[in-house]
Amino acid sequence: MPGAVPGPTGGAAKNAAARGAALAREKLAQAKADAAKRGQLPREPRKKAAGPRRESGDPQLFGRAITDLLADRGWREPVAVGGVFGRWHEIVGPEMAAHTTPQSFADGEVLVVADSTAWASQVRWLAGQVVRRLNEELGDGTVQRINVQGPQNGPPRSGGLRVTGSRGPGDTYG
Template sequence: MSDPQDVHNSADEETAGEGAAPAKSGIELAREALAQAKADALKRGTLPGQKRKGNGRVVRVREPGRGGDPKLFGAAIRDLMASRGWEQRAAVGGVFGNWAGIVGAELAEHTRPDRFEDGELTVAADSTTWATQLRLLSSTLVRRLNEELGHGTVRKVKVVGPSSGPRRTGAWRAR
């Protein structure tokens, strides 16, 4: 059984002969490359992220878009989510996590949000009675969800009741 991190070619081992040193694994090669890069930076008198000016002085190089004063955690997370386009997904996740707070404890006890795709929220109910109740409240629920998520995020609520299982094929049967 070979080591999963050992990425050298097994054909090289067979042709290497008995007196030759075994080929190095990928991890060993990466460690050597890192050690060599550190040694080269030390010879230049710099560290990663630093650069020498013409007068020999070491200057810290900042990555673009980074640096400046520290931000509050909440603001930093909001900026990250906005830059990656995750705002709506996070808001929908918040609805799934706070379902009882949005629809009320009694309704949440018998229903659960199942998925959200293309403005349609699918909600599963544990009985046909609760599915009917939720269908009657669907316009109110869409309005309430759009207050939470932003106007136009939820266009439709699809309610799914419990399934009775697959139907038998063939003729109708009397019992």
């Protein structure tokens, strides 16, 4: 993010990059599975594209071939989102990326999970800037809102014994 405070470098940046690459691979696999459900398998014959006709054996620029493949299979947006999720640490800054993870994208909403309630509040406060930055990467209007979730588990409890049932005023007497 512009103006983001530089965070830890070295190992933390490498971990964030590895985590981002794994997330991008996961999103690409999800996009392929979704395409297979729609019946758009990679071995299906290609639809004829408008434009200059080319013979099947003629060479084609690699970038153009990939762009055509993504468009034909309906993978353009899922791949773009996976790429953004894979570069999350570059987009939001290393400090925020160390404490947040994008989980999913659906209907213009990005689900972000924070590792603490403080970071969840921080992301909610900066949601407008994050949406603007994501739309710079994906195209205007692609991301409309961010849904932020805090940690799913509370702090670890110490000790082995637990009292079950509800607590109430009777617990303080006696």
